[in-house]
Amino acid sequence: MSLSVEVRGSGPGLLLAHGAGGSTAANFPFIDELALRHTVVAPDYPGSGRTPEAHGPLDLDRLADDVVAAAVDSGVETFAILGYSMGTTVAVRAATRHPDRVTSLVLTAGFAHADRHFQLTLELWRQLLDDPDRSALTRFLLLNCFSPATLNSFDEPEWAELIRATAEGVPPGTAAQVDLLRTVDVRDDLPRIAVPTLVIATTQDTLVPPHNSRELAAAIPGARLTEVDSGHVIAVDNPGPWLKAIQDFLG
Template identity: 30%
Template sequence: MARTELHEVSFVDIHGHRRAYVKVGSGPAILLLHGLGCDHTTWNPVIDRLAQTHTVIAPDLLGHGRSAKPRADYSVGGYANGMRDLLSVLGIEKVTVLGHSLGGGVAMQFAYQYPERTERIVLVAPGGLGREVTPLVRVVTTPGFSAAVGVLTTWPLRRLLTTGMRVAAAVGPSLTHDLDEVAEILDTFVDPRARRATRHVVSAVVDWRGQIITMTDRAYLTRRVPTMLVWGTADHVIPAHHAARAQAVAPTIRVALVEGAGHFPHKDAPEEFVALVRDFLETTAPARHNRGAFRAMLRAGAAAPAGGLAVAPSAG
């Protein structure tokens, strides 16, 4: 089943690879970064609402959606570089970067690599805050993944599996809440290039023990950039208790829990999600990068004084 495109998709070639993106609205810029196996359409329920007050850029990350799927660098650092280049081509200098799951890890890396271009950070059930992650993601790193999924995506079997997943998501317990999204991802794996790209992505961030990447060692840097975490309480992909871990190492982070939502709170509760994001945007001032202050924070590490911007208190 093809994902529904509600907005005009534009394309630009960067470093010889086609990049697909949606750009709507006007005003200060928000960069929306989707998760593993998804594309810009994951933001369909919230794009138009956010575009009422902001310029919204929602790309398909390399290896996903309608963007190219080459043999390339699929690390979070590589993705952050790609987003810097896309924004430069579009003439956008500064953004509030909002990332979901894998996109949350990319958002954190973008803010770390390009603090001068980052006004705020919104992380939605992000990777990088703990080791735990669903076994469905870990299995992607196994040697037989591509061959096995190639069999599972043959037409009769894929139709049976995806239908079963969507039914289970609709009527099953909370544990099956996000299986409709898994079904959407499985549909994309018909393309062997998508399977290969996904394996490269996961291998860069996860091994058999769980997540490899972490932001906790650099979380103190968020003291100078307004940062919010949004998490569904029924998330069985990356557990919501990672939010408390983030707040323990970075007390200025605002945390909002969406009751009953799964791994995709922006789809499960779009109105509440947009209200949370709008309130965050309206009650925080955009970060202004100061090289001297940034250098001092790096030298002091986690003991650095907060200084700079005052981040609004927790909303949840």
């Protein structure tokens, strides 16, 4: 399906692939900074941002093709892909399905498949999404998305606002995106990646623990691994070192 997309900046192409339950705006807080050096293409998955929900289950091949089409239809023929969380699987699949278009990869807080630990987390996340009372879901997300230091840094008014915003900010397509997470497996794709790749592990991540990133780096030929002291939502926990690692690699 056609995805809503925003294009900013000029220079070499950079395609963004966001995480489940997120959007490009929410997951990448430094699009303006990236756009100083790149033509940034920022699509949203079905049910996120301004993209309507899909009529059926999501499929990784189709999602990767649609994200690539968002760039090509915007006039950006070749591009690096910056993938975050579920977006790392989208980026990997795009690189193997469209090797003539993808020039490099940056994979942050990612994974190749949902191991038993991640499956348990996803099953609980999916069950909580079915509950119209968002209180348990909100606490699950806060507990698993932020480091203890970040959680403790909010004063009481900020904490109340964060709880409210988290409860009200769940995109309508999140359930379908989590269902996709439970089935994706790009392990066979990894040895076929033939472009420069940077893997960024989030060391305090309890949603997608850092061993997943280390396994990605070990399986991708020539991949570089760097680690950032952060919970899963690195865009809030520690965006500065994340942006620097991206810019240093792409530059």
